[in-house]
Amino acid sequence: MNILLLSGSTIGSKTRIAMEHCYKQLKQHSPESEITFIDLADYQLQFSDGRHYLDYDGDTAHVTQSIMNADIIMIGSPIFQASIPGTLKNVFDLLPTDGLRDKVISMIITAGSSKHYLVPMIQLKPILTYMKGSVVDDYVFIEEKDYHLKEIVNDDVFLRIDRLIDDTITQYDALQYTKEKEVEKYGF
Template structure:
């Protein structure tokens, strides 16, 4: 199972990459995966050339192929002007129009203030819905004050569990699924039939 992480952080080190790594690690703990990270920052020049010429460079073509072949994506962007970064959007602009159809995607973002958390539902979710991806219910936003807070860890684990549930492969079933199977396997025997089994003649008791 292949998980591709698209990180659009610009600095080194990057809080965007840190969040991406924590999300990938959380998914891998639940559903072991081959994780590949695409650093969009490293592809900036090739993305610009592709937008003007229509031809991807070698590194960009490899990233496009990795995304197309992935079983699922984690995408993380810094927030610029209350939306995803232009470089982040440009990367998805140069993908094949059908590359994300039906693909599970976990969306996440980083920013300096909690006020920008709406970027998940006002920008990222509509973008990937338009690309016909399957976006997991929980998005993860990390403001500066969230690092080290318990709330961020809980959101990461919840989102990772939702993405892992959509991935191929054998994983332990949740308790609810096991209970449902147990109910389906339970055989209901009519009371008269039970009495007949206890009777020496095999006939129902009067």
């Protein structure tokens, strides 16, 4: 199983902190899996200009090919101005329309207040399902009050991340089972 953790912003630290915890938990939960952590703050991506994702080079090629090779993608995203960051939207624009087909996608969202709780369902989930991703229904929402001095201080956040990891892998296993049954039934 190839798991990609994608921290979808070029600024701030809270999303990265949550994704680093998720990475550590995944390493323990699924040591046989290949787990990659990409923080967009560490990359210089080109803006999407309509080319096929394989026609890009450098950091853009690395990020898009990592996404296309993943079986599971756990997306971490802050909410800025009641929306996902433009950097993350650009990543989706770089991919083919069905670029998330047969991939299980889950979300860890950080925000300054509870007012942004529905943004992932209203903005991010429609993009992911349009691109044919199999999106885990629940997601982890972490508020400003759950952090102190660049640390998560709310133990419930850790429990929710652990549950999200379990739900994500369970959904992946179910998707694999369904695909195997289709191959048995239809021969492809």
